[in-house]
Amino acid sequence: MSSLLDVTDLRGGYAAADEIVRGAALRVEPGEIVALIGPNGAGKSTLLKMIAGLLRPRSGHVRFRDREIGGLAAPDISRLGLSFVPQERNVFGTMTVAENLEMGGFLDRAQMRPRMEELYQRFPMLADKRRAAARTLSGGQRQILAMAMALMNAPSLLLLDEPTAGLSPRAAEELFGTIVALNRDGVAILMVEQNALEALAVSARAYVLVQGRAEREGAAGALALDPTVRDLFLGGAAAPMLAASRGDSS
Numbered sequence: 001m002s003s004l005l006d007v008t009d010l011r012g013g014y015a016a017a018d019e020i021v022r023g024a025a026l027r028v029e030p031g032e033i034v035a036l037i038g039p040n041g042a043g044k045s046t047l048l049k050m051i052a053g054l055l056r057p058r059s060g061h062v063r064f065r066d067r068e069i070g071g072l073a074a075p076d077i078s079r080l081g082l083s084f085v086p087q088e089r090n091v092f093g094t095m096t097v098a099e100n101l102e103m104g105g106f107l108d109r110a111q112m113r114p115r116m117e118e119l120y121q122r123f124p125m126l127a128d129k130r131r132a133a134a135r136t137l138s139g140g141q142r143q144i145l146a147m148a149m150a151l152m153n154a155p156s157l158l159l160l161d162e163p164t165a166g167l168s169p170r171a172a173e174e175l176f177g178t179i180v181a182l183n184r185d186g187v188a189i190l191m192v193e194q195n196a197l198e199a200l201a202v203s204a205r206a207y208v209l210v211q212g213r214a215e216r217e218g219a220a221g222a223l224a225l226d227p228t229v230r231d232l233f234l235g236g237a238a239a240p241m242l243a244a245s246r247g248d249s250s
């Protein structure tokens with residue numbers, strides 16, 4: 001079976017800096033959770049924006065369900081079943097929860113009502129708050145709303161850019177639980193995360209992006225234990241200890 005998403009030798013960036021993504025390659029199989037981790041500024045967000053059609057790749061391929069989507073416009077990519085939740089400004093703060101969901105579903109008006117009802121059942125908090133302005137939600141609730149907006153297109157693949165950024169450890173844990181539950185219902189997920197260990201714990205596979213390229217990839221469990229990965233990207237007290245145990249002098 002072919003991959004759901006298959007990115008090969010992707011290159012590009014912004015008008016002023018066009019060498020941010022430098023030959024990135026990754027794949028997501030149907031129904032997988034895949035984590036994309038790496039240091040700040042590695043190009044993780046840029047890569048997601050390129051896959052989602054918000055930035056045009058300079059070269060390379062993005063294949064989604066056996067179709068070349070590299071260079072297509074974002075709404076056309078959404079229509080094919082690939083939804084993106086950006087890290088910031090991912091809800092309309094002054095609009096109500098219900099209005100935000102309507103914005104998420106604008107591509108397919110005929111399905112709007114039934115999808116909203118499904119999402120209210122899945123996330124009762126959104127039903128309770130349907131008339132509340134999005135800016136009155138907690139950080140965790142806002143992330144649920146942002147994901148629900150993306151789910152209005154009934155995607156088979158969801159791209160999430162740092163969904164737990166700024167959340168308390170408890171709210172982050174809850175959100176990871178929500179992501180896993182969505183995945184169990186068949187939505188594949190590619191997520192960028194700073195909470196690398198937690199992301200690896202819920203993912204099947206992962207990629208470590210460094211300077212616009214996937215420097216390492218593999219089973220998430222194996223990457224979580226890889227001393228170099230821990231040392232370079234996961235930080236914390238374990239890093240010097242691991243360096244010492246390897247006999248590094250630096």
Ligand SMILES: Nc1ncnc2c1ncn2[C@@H]1O[C@H](COP(=O)(O)OP(=O)(O)O)[C@@H](O)[C@H]1O
Nearest residue numbers: 014016017020039040041042043044045046047
């Ligand atoms: N809108 C932009 N215009 C120009 N350069 C940008 C823009 N956004 C990000 N960059 C640059 O692209 C590089 C990668 O950024 P980004 O993809 O946000 O990294 P990450 O998500 O891995 O932290 C950084 O050097 C950043 O300064």
Ligand SMILES: [Mg+2]
Nearest residue numbers: 044045046087
């Ligand atoms: Mg980023």
